Amino acid sequence: MASNDxxxxxxxxxxxxxxxxxxxxxxxxxxxEYLTAIGIDLKEVRVVPDDxxxxxxxxxxxxxxxxxxxTTGGIGPTHDDxxxxxxxxxxxxxxxxxxxxxxxxxxxxxxxxLHEGRRRMARVPHGADLVPNPVSRVxxxxxxxxxxxxxxxxxxxxxxxxVAPSLQTGIKMLSVSIRADxxxxxxxxxxxxxxxxxxxxxxxSYPFSxxxxxxxxxxxxxxxxxxxAAAKEAVEDMLIAVRGKAA
Amino acid sequence: MASNDxxxxxxxxxxxxxxxxxxxxxxxxxxxEYLTAIGIDLKEVRVVPDDxxxxxxxxxxxxxxxxxxxTTGGIGPTHDDxxxxxxxxxxxxxxxxxxxxxxxxxxxxxxxxLHEGRRRMARVPHGADLVPNPVSRVxxxxxxxxxxxxxxxxxxxxxxxxVAPSLQTGIKMLSVSIRADxxxxxxxxxxxxxxxxxxxxxxxSYPFSxxxxxxxxxxxxxxxxxxxAAAKEAVEDMLIAVRGKAA
Numbered sequence: 001m002a003s004n005d006x007x008x009x010x011x012x013x014x015x016x017x018x019x020x021x022x023x024x025x026x027x028x029x030x031x032x033e034y035l036t037a038i039g040i041d042l043k044e045v046r047v048v049p050d051d052x053x054x055x056x057x058x059x060x061x062x063x064x065x066x067x068x069x070x071t072t073g074g075i076g077p078t079h080d081d082x083x084x085x086x087x088x089x090x091x092x093x094x095x096x097x098x099x100x101x102x103x104x105x106x107x108x109x110x111x112x113x114l115h116e117g118r119r120r121m122a123r124v125p126h127g128a129d130l131v132p133n134p135v136s137r138v139x140x141x142x143x144x145x146x147x148x149x150x151x152x153x154x155x156x157x158x159x160x161x162x163v164a165p166s167l168q169t170g171i172k173m174l175s176v177s178i179r180a181d182x183x184x185x186x187x188x189x190x191x192x193x194x195x196x197x198x199x200x201x202x203x204x205s206y207p208f209s210x211x212x213x214x215x216x217x218x219x220x221x222x223x224x225x226x227x228x229a230a231a232k233e234a235v236e237d238m239l240i241a242v243r244g245k246a247a
Numbered sequence: 248m249a250s251n252d253x254x255x256x257x258x259x260x261x262x263x264x265x266x267x268x269x270x271x272x273x274x275x276x277x278x279x280e281y282l283t284a285i286g287i288d289l290k291e292v293r294v295v296p297d298d299x300x301x302x303x304x305x306x307x308x309x310x311x312x313x314x315x316x317x318t319t320g321g322i323g324p325t326h327d328d329x330x331x332x333x334x335x336x337x338x339x340x341x342x343x344x345x346x347x348x349x350x351x352x353x354x355x356x357x358x359x360x361l362h363e364g365r366r367r368m369a370r371v372p373h374g375a376d377l378v379p380n381p382v383s384r385v386x387x388x389x390x391x392x393x394x395x396x397x398x399x400x401x402x403x404x405x406x407x408x409x410v411a412p413s414l415q416t417g418i419k420m421l422s423v424s425i426r427a428d429x430x431x432x433x434x435x436x437x438x439x440x441x442x443x444x445x446x447x448x449x450x451x452s453y454p455f456s457x458x459x460x461x462x463x464x465x466x467x468x469x470x471x472x473x474x475x476a477a478a479k480e481a482v483e484d485m486l487i488a489v490r491g492k493a494a
Contacts, residue, residue, distance in 0.1 A: 013292075016449065016451055016468075017451055017453060017466065018275070018276075018279065018292075019279055019288075019289045019290065019291075019292070020279060020280075020283050020289070020420070020422070020468070021276055021277075021278075021279030021280025021281070021282075021283050021289075022280075022422070022424075022466060023453065024276035025275060025276065028265070028272060028275075028294070029265075029268055029271035029272065030268075031268075032265065032266055032267060032268030033267075033268025033269075034268070035268075036267050036268050041266075042266045042267070042268075043266065043296065044266075044293065044294065044295055044296075044301075045260075045265075045266070045292075045293065045294035046291065046292065046293050046294075047275070047291065047292035047293075048291055049290065049291075050451070054291075076431055076435075076452065076454060077431055077432045077435040078431060078434075078435045078438055078439060078451075078452035079435075079438070079439035079442050079443070079450075080442075080450065080451045080452060081452075109432075115435075115436055116435075116436055117432055117434075117435025117436040117439070118432045118435065120435065121432075152454065152455075173267070175267070175269070177269075184323055184324055184325060185324045185356075185364055185365045185368075187325075187364075188323075188324040188325045188326070188362075188364025188365065188367065189362055189363055189364040191325055191326070192325060192326035192364070195326050195327075196326070202263065203326075203327065204263055204264060204297070204325075204327045205323065205325035205326075205327060205328075206264060206270065207323060207399065208399075219264065219269060221263075221267070
């Protein structure tokens, strides 16, 4: 499989309120599932505070490593919303007031109410494209491979829907989940042997408990449907053999 | 305030299943809130895949930066549980089978059932201390300032309770939340002015909507109760002035 069939992403969550625990993040899981479904591999997530140096360092570390970097948070009208300035600084470009956003704001606010605070929401790095916001209208933006979205989940989700069609996507990662009906420790060795024999299929083991006691989900992932099917069969045969021995 | 009054932490979440979106992380918010409550500032979170190089790089980047580094995930019996090996590699030490864990496992399993897979759970970096696990008994471990915990929330929470009394903690960050009864954009400028006048109090603004329409929570944080009280009064005066102008 050529390497250009794989499209990767990083996610940078910006906000003191996530790190203090006051706000519980709801975006990481949503974005992870969304990107997986459209054929983009989320490879890393970072959560950093509302601190320009921290944001700049994380943006530059992650944008160079992955096909795309998504950010959430810090694009509102208040003094603690510093994402646009920080991303501009990471790219070494100026922050501009975007006339398209000013016009959009003027459809919502009277000119006399469009003060400096609200105008902050129109500031984007020079050369950025806008990411539409179907929920509350004030857009996010995109500069090169960095996509800057709001932190409020409903707004972020609308922006992700808006930007997704413009993204390059790779061959989708396929997955199957197999309920082992065994304790994780009882299948650890044979499962490891099956994983070793199927190196192109990523295999993970996730213990859980329900009314019937300890159990395990085995998750197999591959971009190749035939290899995935062969690995699934091997895992199912392994489970039958283990349960036979246990009985 | 002396710098040793501030104790910081990083959190490293290890697991393909979080990045694929299959499992939604429940540990970040819990740990953030827990550490804040005991006087440790969570400064950064990273989520990385089950990949040794990625884990080693993140452990080394974060353990040198913060007073403590907590990790979750990857300490079970299967081939994809590589946290102990990765942390040992980050410290440049060998992984040893810990006799205390073997003995504990022998209270749960017959010697003939204690195969190589289950014995994996006894492997810890040389020199590590154990972190007790009141839920499912197999412990986590601590090496220098790195605390390695399970990924299953109930187990992680038990381990955190076990390790917390041994941690150095700083002066607690205090916070107050003020419901603005204003739209975020309407208070952005005066709120920024109050923040500027109270540089030792961190002020954040969090818009939300309820039945009565758009609203904003203002969160003020400081380690100094007097400075926090003065800032709270200034914010409340500001809100009265803004609402008076709007009425």
